[in-house]
Amino acid sequence: MKKSVTIQLIRESDTPLYIQLFWHLKRLIEEGVFDGNERLPSIRKMAGDLEVNNITVVNAYKLLEKEGLAYSRIGSGTYVCSGGHDRHDLERPGAVRNGVQIDGGGETHVKPGVINFASSTPDPELFPVEHFKMLINRVLDRDRGNAFGYHEIQGYQPLRQAVCEYLRSYSIEACVDNIQVISGAQQGIDVVSKALIDFGDCVFVESPTYRGAIEAFRSRGARIVDIPMEEDGIDLEELERKLPVYRPRLIYIIPNFQNPTGWSYSEYKKKKVLELIKGYNTYVVEDDFLSELGYTRRKFAPLKVMDREERVIYIKSFSKIFMPGLRLGFMVIPEGLWNRILSAKHVSDISTSGLLQRTFELYLRDNLWVRHVSYMKEIYSGRYEMFIKAVEKHFPRAVYYKDPEGGLHLWFKLPEGYFAGEFYNRCLKRNILITPGSLFHTSNTDDSHFRMSFAAVAPERIEQGVIAVAGVLKEYLAEEPFFPYRTDGYSPFV
Ligand SMILES: Cc1ncc(COP(=O)(O)O)c(C=O)c1O
Structure with missing residues (x-):
């Protein structure tokens, strides 16, 4: 020492x-x-x-x-x-994780001409700008200066009402008092962390998981414990084993089209998670950022639908389907947590923009939201099909992935002896951006996966982009694999 x-x-x-x-x-x-x-x-x-x-x-x-x-x-x-000792340094601006440079806040600088398979942000060409402009003008004519005053911390009441009606179409029963409007899902995660986590409290996360959530929990001094994510949801055995050991305050999960894996929970696993947490003083934070985007006949219902015991804090983002810069979302809060959530939201930004809340209320009421979702689903499912067909056709068989049946990205596993950080850097040299999987882990241990999203790539560039990535992959896999932890063995003559 x-x-x-x-x-x-x-x-x-x-x-x-x-x-x-x-x-x-x-x-x-x-x-x-x-x-x-x-x-x-x-x-x-x-x-x-x-x-x-x-x-x-x-x-x-x-x-x-x-x-x-x-x-x-x-x-x-x-x-x-x-590597264990520099975990926190990894999150600092300019830090390097498995050979990947991390900028402050986890952003990547995208040069012009780059094929960007790293972003899961919708193409701005798809934003419903004209409709939104019309509704903003309607709000301004109707409400004048009131649109610019401070709004209730919990959110504009008519919007909360419209959200309850929207939730009913998903079989989620919530009343206006259960709804908290937030300035994006990231703020929701942050507000829940502020409200419920004390320094040293334990939080369970799926491994891998969304980086923004890891950072929010870390910023509260939480002890983060990983539970492996499997193709049909969280590893239940590991969850069951760790619950009595760590007694987590929160369990953060993304049940549908998880980020980064794209995998979704089976109905069985969703039910089981709620059963297993009974008797523990814990809440499940459900991050629903994409459940609308299923492209097959399978239903991808939120976990909140099954929440009879008021143990799920449901966070809904509109960013991936609507306009991320709007910074608008909402949460459904179990009874008993309202006051704490309200104070945390107040401390964060007093209230979400009143003008945008009023405009979005009209967007929901005029059924434009429903129409927009089905429009985006059609666009994305077309791109998804193009993307997955191109991957099937051009990627080497040794690279594994599972068809997630929806969402915006695929999660690939490299064969043993090849590393996603190295692969990321090779792609970068060819003007291609992918996301190395290590960025979705709490520690530096897994460097075998990478994520590719098709959301921000124009349809006419999808196949060309996949061919380019496949080219880098083939070159890399043609080299000898490297096993840094393997040493020469000795065989006794016995
Ligand atoms: C799983 C997940 N949750 C939340 C967010 C943040 O969403 P918002 O833009 O609504 O803050 C993202 C953004 O990529 C995400 O991937």
């Missing part, structure tokens, strides 16, 4: 000692107190110093291994993974 450290365990706490020790060690690793590949104190020494059983230290070390922070060498001890 570089300096002496004091670890204090609280014996009267409800949190088991091994979990407390795990959190202390995790923090020390992240703060760089331990170097990468440094050996942790032996189990006997650590147990003796802390006056705990050996098994407490064994369990804490095992948990560090599970979280990708440490590894063990048989007969030698437990060592810190290299």
